[in-house]
Amino acid sequence: MDFELVIPVAPAHINLFDKHIGQIIKYVNPVRTTVIANGAFIGEVKNKYPHIHFMNEDELDDTINMRFLRDYLQNRIGVSNRAGSYMQQFIKMVYAFKSQTPLYLTWDIDTIPHRPLSFFDEEKILFSYTDEYHVPYFDTMKRLFNMHKSFSKSFIAEHLMIDRDIMKEIVVKLQNVDLAKHWLVNGMDAVDDEFIGHSGFSEFExxxxxxxxxxKDRYKPRYFWHNRYDSKKISIRLYKKFISDIFDTSSFEVWAQSEIKLRRFKRFYKDTLERKKNFKLIEW
Structure with a gap:
């Protein structure tokens, strides 16, 4: 099945773009790639990547932009440092109305694949799951959709294959909560004050x-072996040399060059192989 690759790039991750974009496109293999970022970033890199479609995040919607989200959070809880996180979630959802293909894959720019990846099993879309569980996400969903957590694992991952028509349905339901407000505001209003400044809404969950x-019949669960690189535990030299053997994807916040003793890396490598050996995939 054909799909579009959509990568939102926040200002904090702009330095990772040049390092990661080539490997992401190579191993994900989309029919089209769209990068969504602020105008300043697009101006810096657009000419270097003529095969990529760039979209200014401020042009996605007539109402929602970073200024609006900062003002919303500032007025509600007195701080606005999570505005960027909500903007990233909004981008992944609203793109359902922009996508040129029935399916689009959102991908975090801080994450790289180590080998060619498939997102389909015959006619079913593969849905990656993880072990995270954050109760406030489901409290918010209960208020908005009267939905409860039904799957034992988490849908939060570094990527998500989205059916644009299903995402449009979700957006319409959010809008119908209060027609006088923007649908994203309805979603944010449903988050407790205690969590709105942290993590109270998840587009993945x-x-x-x-x-x-x-x-449920359109998707099939699958598990990606993923690791978040920590320069305090493993040197980048050892990580890049060996890690692709055991992980499908890795996330990098920084590319540090610390040197950790080889025995610590070997222990980490051995422990991961043991986990994979004993792993059992969870079905729906």
Whole structure:
């Protein structure tokens, strides 16, 4: 099945773009790649990547932009440092109305694949799951959609293959909560004050839970072996040389060059292989 690759790039991750974009496109193999970022970043890199379509994040919607989200959070809780996180979630959802293909894959720019990846099994879309569980996400979903957590694992990953029509349904339901407000505001209003400044809404858990309740037959769960690189534990030299043997994807916040003793790396490598040996895939 054809799909579009959509990568939102936040200002904090712009330095990773040049390092990661080539490997992502190579191993994901989309029919089209769209990068969504602020105008300053697009101006810096657009000419270097003529095969990529760039879109200014401020042109996605007439209402929602970084200024709006900062003002919303500032007025509600007195701080606005999470505006960028909500902007990233909004981009992944609203792109359903922009995508030129029925499916689009959102991918985090801080994450690289180590080998060619497939996102389909015959006619079913593969849905990656992880072990995370954050109760406030589901409290928010209960208020918005009367949906509860039904799958034992989490849908939060570094990527998500989205059916644009299903995401449009979710957006319409969010809009119908209060027609006088923007649908994203309805979603944010449903988050407790205690969590709105941290993590109270997840586009991954919302989409995944909605699919589980309504379109379970279109998707099939799968597990990606993923690791977040920590320069305090493993040197980048050893990581790059050996890690692709055991992980499908890795995330990098920084590319540090610390040197950790080889025996610590060997222990990490051995422990991961043991986990993979004993792993059992969870079905729907």
């Amino acid at each position: 919302t989409y995944g839970t909605y699919v589980f309740h309504n379109y």
